[in-house]
Every structure is written in structure tokens, then in C-alpha cells.
Amino acid sequence: MAVEVLMPKMGMAMKEGTVSRWNKQAGDLVSKGEVIASISSEKIEADLEAPANGVLLKITVSEWEGVPPGTVIGYIGHPNEQIAEETAATATFQTAALEKNLEEPVAMTESATIAASPTSAKEVKISPVARKLAEAAGLPVESLIGTGPVGRITKEDVEKAIAEREAKQAVAAEDDRLPAVAVEETTEQLPVTGMRKVIASRMMASLQESAQLTITTRADVTDLIALQKKMNEVTQKEHEIKLTVTDLIARATVLALQRHKQVNSAYIDDRIHRYGHVHLGIAVALEQGLVVPVVRYAESTSVLDLSRRIKALAAQAREGTLGMEEMQGSTFSITNLGAYGIDFFTPVLNSPEAGILGVGAVQETPVFIGEEVQRRSILPLSLTFDHRVLDGAPAAEFLHTLRKYLEEPYRMLL
Template identity: 50%
Template sequence: MAEKVVMPKFGMSMQEGTIAEWLKKENEPVKKGEPLVTISSEKITNELEAPANGVILKIMAKEDETLKVGNTLAYIGEAGEKLDTSSDEGDNPSKFSTETSASSEVAATAVLTEEKQATDIGKRIKISPAAKKMAKSNGVPMEELFGTGPQGRITKQDVQNYLDQTSAIEEEKESPVTASGIPEQPAKKHTNSKVTPAKGMRKVISDRMHQSLQESAQLTLMKKADITELQEIQKQAKQELQKTDADISLTLTAFIARATVMALGKHKSANSAFTNDEIHTYETINLGMATSLDEGLVVPVVFQAENKTILELAEKIYSLSKKARENRLSSDEMKGSTFTITNLGASGIEYFTPILNPPEAGILGVGTYQKSVVFQCGELAERTFLPLSLTFDHRALDGDPASSFLNEIVYYLEHPYQMLL
């Protein structure tokens, strides 16, 4: 008997997932435990393994399609086995009857003739999260969309229909005419370029970063901190820890995290978010630590960072970054952050303009430290400086409090003993 493959629940809060890429095709053999499909949810991308040996009898969900947890993705069984998928009709958003397909064509015609779906004043628009994101990114008015999904819900295909019909209308307009009266020819397309569809983690990152810049007023302040004493303390701490059984190393990142948390405790306006014309200021500090992977960027979260010592911060940051590199992070470990730190020091970058991790009001960018010779007490001295870049949402806080917050971080980095008290 064929075995059903369903949308898994990778995290406690996961409600739906998007098919990023099928790793197997229909009628292709598969072994139990072999990667079957890549699924993206929130900012996490995981591979779903085949639950049994057999052949892919039927794939029920297309790439880029979003389905609820528990919905059918595919069937695995014996080659040539007859399959009854009638129980899945209406289960997956993309699987509708002939009547529904016909209504989709009617909906496309309705868009073409600019007939809007009749809705009562104040009635909530039913639209899937993926369709809503697609509509926003393409500037499509949601009230002009006609839903063909269950109970009139607007799907990604409905948004695509609108875009296709709008494009067709534009193409039908007269081509621009040159001064000689000859129609202007369209620009020649490049034929020697490689086109790579944005899928999975790359698609999630692109959507979120575009959303961040579109929906916030971002400004970046830059300043360097003298970490000469901090490096000496870090060196001494490493030596002391090596004498113990502690399997942990006090990295510079741990000190930066501790300085940021302490500064956020004094400047609560930086630990906030601007949402729906409201400023939400958080009492708890959930510190996001941006981690670079081959596939993209993830932001695991250190929850209640204000209650952790510098050693506990170091241990948690190490644990989360290791899980990220091994692709073992759950979606719950990557949501709920209130402030983020991103570090490009290993890349040799000094200052940069990090993009906010929505809906947070602030993100701290850390560059690579540099040694410089400066005058100190009338004498030349070699010092080490760490470049910092603070991007903040000007809707949530102004330049002066943002400057004070950045100065506070610099103070703790330049007075490292304060972080150990």
C-alpha cells in the first residue's frame, strides 16, 4: 500500500511550509532516509527524508507552493501501483476540481476587464501568507484580486493571474515611436547569461530584506571602539579557562554581545519595534546572532540574554552557531529576536550598512579590528580599534538616543571590567 508523505512540523510554531525544491521526480526510485524534498518555513530550510523504500508514485505539490502542516506532498509505493488520491481533493491549495479551474479562468478575465471582486465595507480580505507577500512585493492592490481558493481565499496563482493580465494589457499599448515615425525596437535581451531561480533560503532572505527596506526608515551610525584592554582580558580569560574542565572559549563575539545587552538595558528604546503605527518596547532582550552559511544567512536567537553571564552567552552563541552550520536549528530558535548583531570581521570588512531584521528597530554591524598608532599621554602607542555600524529605524528612535546607545556599547568595550562585574 502506498505511503503518504505529508508536510512536516519542523518547529512548535510552524503552521505551513513552502516547497523549495523537489530532489526526486515522479516514477523515480527512492530509499528510506534519502533526501526527498527541500522545505522552507520562516527563515529555516530543511530537507525532508523519504519515510519508506519505493517509487515516487505521485507528487501532489509543486515547487514554490505553500501548504499547511499535515497536507499531502507525495505518495511512495510499488512501481505500477494504482493510486487513489480522491481523499486529498481540497487538501492541497493547488488541487481543485475542473469547475474550480474554470472559475480561475473567469477570474483572470475579470481582472483583464477591471471588474473587482465585490466585498462589503470592512470585510477582511482572505489571502494566503505567500500570496500576500507576493502581492506586496509586486505592488498589487489586494482589494483588486479575485480569490479562487477555498472559501474565496486569494492564492499565489491569483496574484500571478493579475500580474500576467496587467502585463498583457501593457504590451497591447502602442509601441513608442521615434522622430522618424518608425516604431522603437525593444532592447535586445542577453542570451549568454545564467538564470538561477531564487528558491528556498535565498528567496526567504530576498523577501525579508526587501520588506525591511520598504517598510522602515533606516539610518546607519558608525564609530570605532578601542579594544586594546579588552583583548588583553580576553587572552587572560582564555588562559584561565584552559586550566579548568570548561569546554568553552571566550571569543570577542561574546564580549560584544555582553556589551550590547548591557547597553540595551540602559537604552530600552533601541530594544523595540515599530509595528502598525505603534512602538513596542520590550523588557526582555532576545539577541539575534546573524550566522552566515553556504546557502545564505540565518539568525538564531539567544533568549533572555539580559539574564546570562558572559560565559553563558559565549556557550549559547557557540551552541547555536554550531547547530546552524549543521542545519539543525528549529524555526522556534530563529524567531522572537528583539535586536540583532551581524559580524563581517572575518571577511576583512570595516564599516558597512547592515539591514534591519524586521520588525526590530536596531542591528549592530561589527567589522574587522585594526591596529593603529596613536598619541596617548603625549607618546606614540599601538592600539587596536573595532569598527561598529549601528542601523536603526528612525520611526522608532531618533539620532540622539541612537548615538547614546552606540556610545554606551563603545564604553563597555573600552572598559571591559564593567562587563565582568
């Protein structure tokens, strides 16, 4: 009997998962434990392994379609094994009924029948991705022919209809021998799902729901870099860990937040919440988007422990093993674009936090020290803060304190 391949539940808060890529196609041989697809949900992306040996008999959920966890997305069985039509139809119906954008009323009795009328767009069986693609192209969904299960219209059906329409328009233009006209450029349309969808909604909400302002400064980190190099001679040899400038910036930020608790705050339900502990968010860039794992109780950690935890969380993020609980509850965040050669920029608040620090690229700059010109390492810093919580002066005081720690790094060791 065919084995069902189910959409996994990745995290307690997961409501919908998306098949971002099928590594195998129907008819391919698969081995138990072999990666057959990539699954994304909110800020987590993971590989989906085959639950059994055999042949991938059927794929019931196309790429970029979102379905609730537990939904059957495919079947694995013996070569030439047939899936009972009733079983396949039932699984398809259950999947469709669970999808957010496909909530169709079902007639329960004869008295609930609807007067005969032309098929409406809402009544057409069509995947959410196909519906969006058809709407963007101006195609009436009721005019499309579905080739999916139970006559459901798929993304491929819409793409075929668009291609046929463009072909007809090209033939008509050639037959009429009209002068060359501007043809609408074909663009690649990517559905916004999973991690990208969450980032988009949260960033828009952040900008719409808070009064954001960014101020900038420069810190001379020449001595900080020298200290980092000296400390590494010991930490790499005795503790097998390499301290980075980012680790020391994180430590300085935690110390500055303890002295300026109003920055370690959030605006929630018309109240300012000032936190007693520092839960530091460190932004990590992934191919699929951005995640912000959280170092909890960062004020209680040493420089070495802070470095270890930052590196461990970043590694988990890149491996796709971060849990939702490890990306929630931050009170202040740091985002570093220095590796990309960026100087100053405007970070967007990680709501409901009151502040986020943007770190740019270190620049070797000639600076007057007394009467002499010296080569110094200058670090650009950008602080975005919520003006509902902070005014410009206390935000500037925090940035001044942070700069003091970075320019006189021995203060971090006292």
C-alpha cells in the same frame, strides 16, 4: 499499496512548504530514513526522509513549487506498482485546490455553469512557478500545452515553449539573411520562495515602515582581545569553551542596553514599547539566507553562559533544527560581517526593533598614545536605529557607552 510522501509541517506558523531539491527521481530505489528531498519553509530548511522502503513511483510536486503542509508530494511503493488513476487525480486536485495562486471556482450545480468562452489565463491549470516564468517571458499561458497531472502546465513545459520560440526566431533570422541583431540574453530565473521570500518581504517592510539612520564609530579593542586570550586559557581548560571577541561584544552590548533602555525598544501601533529584559538576536549567515536566533534574558547570563547559548543557537541554525519560537521576540540584534573583511556597513533593522549593531573587521592601525605611535586593534561599529524612537544624541550616547565597555573591558567584570 503505495505510501504517500507528505509535505511536513515544520513549525506552528508554517503555511507553505517548498521542495527546493529532489535527491531522488521517479523510478529510483529508496530506503526508509534515506534523504530523498530538501524542504524549505520561511526560515527553516530541512531534509525529508523516505517514510518506507521501495521505489519512488511518482513525484507530484516539482522543485520550487510551494504547497501547504500535508500535501502529497510523491508516492513510494513496490517496483512496477501502479498508482490508481483516480487516487492520483484526486491527490493532484487536492494539491491544486490548496495552492495560494490556484484558487479555481468549481461549478457545484448546472445553474452555476459559465457561458462558453475562450480559456482565460486564470482558468488554465498551471503551477505558480510556471505562471511566473511564462509571464516573465511574455508567453500567453492559454497557448501552452501541459504535460503534468490532469493537463497541468509545469515549469518544464514553459521552458520548452521558450526554447522552441527562440529556435524559431533563430531559424527565421537565418532564412531572411538579416544583419546580426541583438538577441535577448537568456538569464537564469530563480523563484523567490521559502527563506529567501521571507527575508525579502521583511527587509522591504522594515525599510518602508521605519525611519532608519546609521551612525558609526571605532573602538580600540586591543585590551579586549588581550583579555579574551587570557580568559580562554582558563575557559578552554576548565569549562571546555572558547570565548570569542563576538561573545564579549555581545556582553558589552547587553550591558549598554541596560543603561540605555530607550535603545532596547520597539515602535508598535504608534506606541514606543520599552522592554525590561534584553532578548538579544544574533544574525547567523546560512547558504540559503540569514536567520536571527534569539538569546532570551541575556542580561541574566554570565559571559560563559552567553557564549554557550550563542554557539548552541548558531549550531542549530546551521543544522536546520531551529524552531520558529527561537527566532522571534528579539529586542535588539547584532550582525557581524568582520569575517568577510567589511569595515562599516548599514544594517537593516530587524523590525519592530529600534536598533541593530553592525560589527566590522578588526584593523591593526597605528595610533598616537600620548606622544608615541602604537599598534592598536581598531573595531568598526555601525548602529542603525529607528528615528521614530530615538534621536541622534541618545543613539550616540548608547554607542559611546558600548565603546567604553569595549575599550575598558574590565568594566564588564565589575
